[in-house]
Amino acid sequence: MAQGFSLKDDLFNVQTVGRLAGYFEGAGVFASAPFEAEVMARMPPLELKERINMIADVLATHLPADFAAAGQAIQAALPPPLDPTKTDDDFGHFIFAPLGVYVENHGLEDHLSSSLDLLEALTQRFSMEFSIRAFLNHAPDAVLERMQGWVGHEHYHVRRLISEGTRPKLPWGQGIGIGADKTLPLLDQLHGDPTRFVTRSVANHLNDITKSEPDLVLARFDKWSKSGQQQAKELDWMTRHALRGLIKAGHPGAMKHLGFAPDVALEQAEISIAPGALEIGEAAEIDVTITTKVDAGLIVDYVIDFVKANGSNAPKVFKMKVLQAKANVPLTLKKKHLFKKGATTFTHYPGAHRVHVQVNGRKVAAADFTLS
Numbered sequence: 001m002a003q004g005f006s007l008k009d010d011l012f013n014v015q016t017v018g019r020l021a022g023y024f025e026g027a028g029v030f031a032s033a034p035f036e037a038e039v040m041a042r043m044p045p046l047e048l049k050e051r052i053n054m055i056a057d058v059l060a061t062h063l064p065a066d067f068a069a070a071g072q073a074i075q076a077a078l079p080p081p082l083d084p085t086k087t088d089d090d091f092g093h094f095i096f097a098p099l100g101v102y103v104e105n106h107g108l109e110d111h112l113s114s115s116l117d118l119l120e121a122l123t124q125r126f127s128m129e130f131s132i133r134a135f136l137n138h139a140p141d142a143v144l145e146r147m148q149g150w151v152g153h154e155h156y157h158v159r160r161l162i163s164e165g166t167r168p169k170l171p172w173g174q175g176i177g178i179g180a181d182k183t184l185p186l187l188d189q190l191h192g193d194p195t196r197f198v199t200r201s202v203a204n205h206l207n208d209i210t211k212s213e214p215d216l217v218l219a220r221f222d223k224w225s226k227s228g229q230q231q232a233k234e235l236d237w238m239t240r241h242a243l244r245g246l247i248k249a250g251h252p253g254a255m256k257h258l259g260f261a262p263d264v265a266l267e268q269a270e271i272s273i274a275p276g277a278l279e280i281g282e283a284a285e286i287d288v289t290i291t292t293k294v295d296a297g298l299i300v301d302y303v304i305d306f307v308k309a310n311g312s313n314a315p316k317v318f319k320m321k322v323l324q325a326k327a328n329v330p331l332t333l334k335k336k337h338l339f340k341k342g343a344t345t346f347t348h349y350p351g352a353h354r355v356h357v358q359v360n361g362r363k364v365a366a367a368d369f370t371l372s
Contacts, residue, residue, distance in 0.1 A: 084154065084156065087197065104131050112135065273367050284337055288334075307349045309349055
């Protein structure tokens with residue numbers, strides 16, 4: 001039987017460790033073979049984050065004990081930055097993540113300025129959004145001041161670090177105690193950035209804020225629209241991306257901001273699901289018919305009230321279509337939904353379920369079905 005894909009083995013293996021070691025050997029810092037042998041001997045039982053931390057620990061035994069000297073060695077060993085002429089990119093290669101952890105472990109307490117210098121250099125090879133959060137918690141004012149200096153940085157990976165590193169709900173990142181009042185002034189300067197890699201981060205940052213302060217985000221987009229610092233097409237994309245959570249939740253203010261009437265007048269709204277009784281692992285077809293009384297833009301989603309393990313229900317929103325409706329002209333939409341068995345991220349439970357059609361954030365029709 002073929003083995004499944006292993007992210008930890010794809011990112012951290014003899015080739016990638018050898019690549020990292022080779023940079024240091026090429027700069028005359030340390031010999032690659034002993035470092036590589038030590039890392040590979042300890043790696044097999046470790047998970048991804050544990051591998052990053054372990055490599056950082058091994059690095060500490062091969063780099064100079066003095067942090068200033070170690071920082072110079074790291075700078076000397078770094079390969080050229082990621083291509084600064086691009087407008088979008090991934091965030092580099094994970095093999096450089098241990099360098100950020102090394103800086104966290106050895107520079108946090110007594111070497112703030114030189115640590116930030118290193119993170120500025122490292123993020124141009126691999127995003128330091130995770131490592132910089134330790135420094136934001138340790139010395140928030142100093143780090144935010146440094147970030148202000150990075151706003152005009154020539155490399156877009158450094159500019160992105162400002163937004164991504166300060167995200168309120170960065171996935172897999174440690175929490176930080178910095179509020180939107182501190183980060184929004186930075187985003188005011190970044191939202192007009194010419195690179196999608198930066199503007200996507202700004203939008204994701206704002207999507208995080210919408211979970212607690214939606215009106216603050218809507219007001220910011222009003223302000224940015226009037227400022228004219230970003231191209232209209234890109235600002236429209238950022239707005240839709242940032243408000244995606246509110247749209248799925250049916251937030252009326254977000255609907256209005258995007259030009260969709262929450263209370264759009266409907267002549268007809270129906271939803272059906274077939275078969276009405278199916279087993280976990282099977283697929284069903286969802287059919288929706290909508291007729292509006294006026295010409296209107298529609299965001300049509302469907303919402304399934306899933307049965308949880310304790311017998312209660314939990315709604316989950318699925319995208320269907322965004323379209324323009326003509327008054328009194330019926331619209332028919334279809335969507336096949338697979339109730340996947342054995343998924344790693346979601347578990348289905350048998351019982352009575354309900355599916356709704358949601359139009360511009362408002363549930364307007366429902367149908368029942370059962371899973372077994």
